Amino acid sequence: xxxxxxxxxxxxxxxxxxxxxxxxxxxxxxxxxxxxxxxxxxxxxxxxxxxxxxxxxxxxxxxxxxxxxxxxxxxxxxxxxxxxxxxxxxxxxxxxxxxxxxxxxxxxxxxxxxxxxxxxxx
Amino acid sequence: xxxxxxxxxxxxxxxxxxxxxxxxxxxxxxxxxxxxxxxxxxxxxxxxxxxxxxxxxxxxxxxxxxxxxxxxxxxxxxxxxxxxxxxxxxxxxxxxxxxxxxxxxxxxxxxxxxxxxxxxxxxxxxxxxxxxxxxxxxxxxxxxxxxxxxxxxxxxxxxxxxxxxxxxxxxxxxxxxxxxxxxxxxxxxxxxxxxxxxxxxxxxxxxxxxxxxxxxxxxxxxxxxxxxxxxxxx
Numbered sequence: 643x644x645x646x647x648x649x650x651x652x653x654x655x656x657x658x659x660x661x662x663x664x665x666x667x668x669x670x671x672x673x674x675x676x677x678x679x680x681x682x683x684x685x686x687x688x689x690x691x692x693x694x695x696x697x698x699x700x701x702x703x704x705x706x707x708x709x710x711x712x713x714x715x716x717x718x719x720x721x722x723x724x725x726x727x728x729x730x731x732x733x734x735x736x737x738x739x740x741x742x743x744x745x746x747x748x749x750x751x752x753x754x755x756x757x758x759x760x761x762x763x764x
Numbered sequence: 765x766x767x768x769x770x771x772x773x774x775x776x777x778x779x780x781x782x783x784x785x786x787x788x789x790x791x792x793x794x795x796x797x798x799x800x801x802x803x804x805x806x807x808x809x810x811x812x813x814x815x816x817x818x819x820x821x822x823x824x825x826x827x828x829x830x831x832x833x834x835x836x837x838x839x840x841x842x843x844x845x846x847x848x849x850x851x852x853x854x855x856x857x858x859x860x861x862x863x864x865x866x867x868x869x870x871x872x873x874x875x876x877x878x879x880x881x882x883x884x885x886x887x888x889x890x891x892x893x894x895x896x897x898x899x900x901x902x903x904x905x906x907x908x909x910x911x912x913x914x915x916x917x918x919x920x921x922x923x924x925x926x927x928x929x930x931x932x933x934x935x936x937x938x939x940x941x942x943x944x945x946x947x948x949x950x951x952x953x954x955x956x957x958x959x960x961x962x963x964x965x966x967x968x969x970x971x972x973x974x975x976x977x978x979x980x981x982x983x984x985x986x987x988x989x990x991x992x993x994x995x996x997x998x
Contacts, residue, residue, distance in 0.1 A: 644930065644958065647958060649981075649986060649987035649989070649990060650981065650985050650986055650987070651981055651982075651985075652977075652978035652981045652982045653958060653977065653978055653981065654978055680938075680940065683937060683940075684934065684937055684938055687930070687933065687934070687937070687958055687959070688937075688958045688959065689798050689937070689940075689958070689959050689960060689961055690937070690940050691796070691797070691798075691961050692958075692961070692977075692978065695978075
C-alpha cells in the first residue's frame, strides 16, 4: 500500500518526516538496520531516487548512518532520537495552537480547555 | 566511467502533411530515471515515442540512443509499449511469450512467467478471452520482461482499474535498475507523480518544461498535477 503524500511539498521531505516518525514511535529502534533503498521505495510506492534523497538527507542530519558494505542503520545515539521527539512534539503543539486560535481560543484559553477536558475524562 | 547519457534528441522536427507534430525538439535523458512525458492531446507525445522507437522517422534532426542513431542497434535496447494492442488475439499468452523470446535476445522468460503468476494470469488463456485491462497487463509484462536500456510506455495505465494501476506502477518500480530509463506518457498525472523523477511538458510539439517532480513542488508549492492544470488550462 503506497503512502499518502500532500500535494504542495516535495515528496522527499514527506518521506523524511514519515521515517522520523517511525523512529520516534519505536517502529524502528535505535541501531536497527534499514531495508534496501529499493525495498523501502517499493513499500512507500515512490521512485528509488526520491527515497535515496530522503535517506541521504537523514544521514546528513545524523539520524541514519551508512556502513560502507552492510547498508544503512538508524542512529544508536539516544540523545539524538530524544531531541527529535521534542522537535516533532513542538511542531505538533504549534500546529494545534494555531488551529485553536482560528477557533477563537488564545493559548491560555487552550490550556484551560485542555485541563478541563482531561479532568472530565478521568 | 560509463556514459550516463542514454537518449539525445537534437533539433528533432516531425511534419505530418497537415501539421507539425514536433518542432525542433532538443532533449538529453540520462540512465536510471523514471520520466513522465506529459502534455494535452495532440501535443506530440506519441509522435516522440514513435520516433525514438524507430516506427517513424524525423523530418529533420537526429535522435541517438547510447550514441547510436535509431536503427538495429537501438531497437535491441529499446522496449516499446504502444497505445494499441498489436498482438494476435487468437494466441495464448504462452505462445506470445515464445514468440517474444524468439524475437528479442534480451527477453527474460522467467521474469514474464513470474509476473503472470503474481497477477494470476493463466499462460494458457487466449488473449481474446481476456478483459481489456488484463490484456493491457499482459502487454506491459511482455515489454517489461525485456532487459532493455530504455522502456517507452505510451499510456500504460489508461484502461485499467485503480488496483491494477497500482500493480503496474509497482511493476515499473520493482523493475527499476540504475542503468535503464523508463519514459511514461500519460494524462493520469496524479496517479503516477510519486513514481517519477522528472517530467517533460510538451505543448504543440515543443518542450515547454523539463524539471524534477520535487523541484516543481519546492519552487511552485504545488503538485505536478496542479501545475499541469494551470499551464494547460483550456
